[in-house]
Amino acid sequence: MSSLTISLIQSNLYWEDKERNLQQFADKIAGLPASSQVVVLPEMFSTGFSMQPETFAETMDGTTVAWLRQTAKANRKIITGSMIVAEDGQYYNRLIWMQPDGTCYHYDKRHLFGFAGEDRHYTAGDKRLIVRVNGWKLCLQVCYDLRFPVWARQKGTPDSTDGLYDILLYVANWPQRRSLPWKTLLQARAIENQAYVIGVNRVGNDGNDIYHSGDSSLIDPLGNIIWQQADEEAVYTHTLRKEDLEQVRSQFPFLNDADPFMIL
Template sequence: MSALNVSLLQTTLYWQDSAANLAHFSGLLAQLKATDLVVLPEMFTTGFSMQSAEIAEVEPGPGLRWLTEQAKALNAALTGSLAVKTAADGYVNRLYFVTPDGIVSYYDKKHLFRMAGEQHAYQAGQQRVIVRWLGLRFCLQVCYDLRFPVFSRNRNDYDVLIYVANWPAARRHAWSSLLLARAIENQAYVLGVNRVGQDGNDIHYSGDSMVVDYQGGVVASLAKADAGVLTATLDGSALAQYRQAFPAHLDADHFTLN
């Protein structure tokens, strides 16, 4: 299994202004050194807005085109979520994973945050999505999904969990604690990227982005509510050796999801 360099972008977002956010992220990416994967926050073009009819893109919209262009220019995969209008005239919170050769995978957020009315503005996805990149397998998840461990249970089908989020500062303890729990119980790396700043609904975000290893150790973190780029290396060989030496997954309960 490969070693892979990741870059998590923790930053503020311009409220419902896709052009401003894409320009902002273009500037950040231009400063990156060699990386294999860039992880952006949830709804990185708009912030966590329930105005789905006003902000959603019709594929391929400017956000997806930008992801594709940047992945090619950086020779790295990019992942981040957008509000997207579906062919059936519904709306989803869609997490894209785009590789330099133009391959686009996506996961539609399953657990919609009812405390903000997300279930009224967007439709829930139904399928877990695993993507492969440079020898590692990534399970794609979005924000509120973090609270539901059954959906993210490792069935020996992934090596890395990705959580992109707009997770409020008021619940920062839950964010940090659950990222560690998901890593330990699934014997997998966890990448959690959250935004900072204040959104158009006066919600404050503390960031707390982190990379957690398969034993629950924090490899790297941005604990302060400041913008920044978090970098780390995921060691696939070390992960494989740990799973072989401590194969707890062999004793996991078997179950199916409806």
């Protein structure tokens, strides 16, 4: 059965300084093992969680997407993380999934963090994104989406796999003052969806002097913590085995009993 090796990069971010952020991530990615297939960066990895899209937004033909394309190709790895994008007169907190061959997919953050005014500066997305790599399906989401379980809920069963994913992935700028919900909800999403859950957060103080403890995590389909790191920069690489996931779903076939639902 297939395996998937993923590298999680928990880093401080230089506030609204794209050049320094892209350089630090270029250095970190260059140091990853050759076996790593997917690299996960935090939310708004090139700027921090900025509410100034008028100043820092780029188009999909801009510097940061070009950097993602070049870096993915040079390192032969998929790279994902979110950035500020301008499109059709709107601004988006957009997660980019960049493949080494230059193929690019994106997901626009659905749930904007009104508590910090994100909804006043950005436009919400309305479509989920599930990508495929090496026999795995990954559902890609951003930060505040974590609080809304219906948006992440599996839409299939092991017998009907349309919409059924294997990994639920969150990139974030989630403050330390709310770290308990972050850690608890990551485990809850893994348990209720019988999927691996990855959460990659930043560390350090942002430009508003808000501290982030990171707590980036890899959770197994039973809710067990495989890895979690607080309060310091970290790079963690782990290989997931598809047979481990399928064993959990076979032994505990809870998804077969799930309630059907639809988002209106």
